Amino acid sequence: MGKYSEEFKWKVVQDYLTGTLGFTLITRKYGISDKSIVRRWVRVYKEFGRNGLTVKKKKQFYSVQFKLDVLHFMKQTGASYLDTAIRFKMNNPSVITKWNSTFRKEGIKGLQEKVKGRPSMSKKPKSISTKQEKEMSREEQLERENELLRLEVTYLKKLKAFRENPDAFLEKHKQRLPLNSKKKDSD
Structure with a gap:
């Protein structure tokens, strides 16, 4: 609250x-x-x-790719947290601040949603043999690694495109400039 x-x-x-x-x-x-x-x-x-x-009552979930796009935009344009939040239709710039801090400390893995709480206790006895269980977990690990590699490749492609032609990239992601306010700050 x-x-x-x-x-x-x-x-x-x-x-x-x-x-x-x-x-x-x-x-x-x-x-x-x-x-x-x-x-x-x-x-x-x-x-x-x-x-x-308004303060959102329901927690908003953002994909890792969206978070990377937001952070990349902010870094390349030099926009403030508030400008970036408005550009991406978010009303809380502190969320982007948290993403940036997490990304600097932990990298892409830090931007992924984490499972919270304890795992539920199963009332059913384990019917799967341990060998099948290990194979499934290995398969899940490979799928996860595959997804991370895809994200990294996508990010690197966008970075390469920006480096080759920054004007075209910025034109595509051009932010609206706020109009000059008629009111002056009275200090």
Whole structure:
């Protein structure tokens, strides 16, 4: 659960958009720790509407390839976490921050979804012989290794394409530039 409710965020954004106060004064008025929080709420609201201010109740799952694409885009364009999140229609840039940190520490394996919790206890006695069980686990290991190799090849192909012609790649993945805001920050 987030620190601020959706209604509170909505109230702050509306106050900023309809009033004459800048980010700093709005931050002081509502007792928010940092003006970048308000700036992020306003930007997300402008991009996604009121839905951008909601905290998702259901956990969103992203594929490893999607995570790699997001991180690759951010690295190649130099976009901020917030710009990258908006570009990929995400309202929470901290998720990308976590992916980046995990990728730097653990590589591609760190970006895969991990099974959580203890495995369930089986009430049925084991009917499969240990030899068949080992063969299945070996087969699963090979399938998993195969999938990782495919992901790596795809990533390397995209990297090669970018290195050969960065202008074409950036044109294809061009991010929308935000319009200059008429309001000035009052520090």
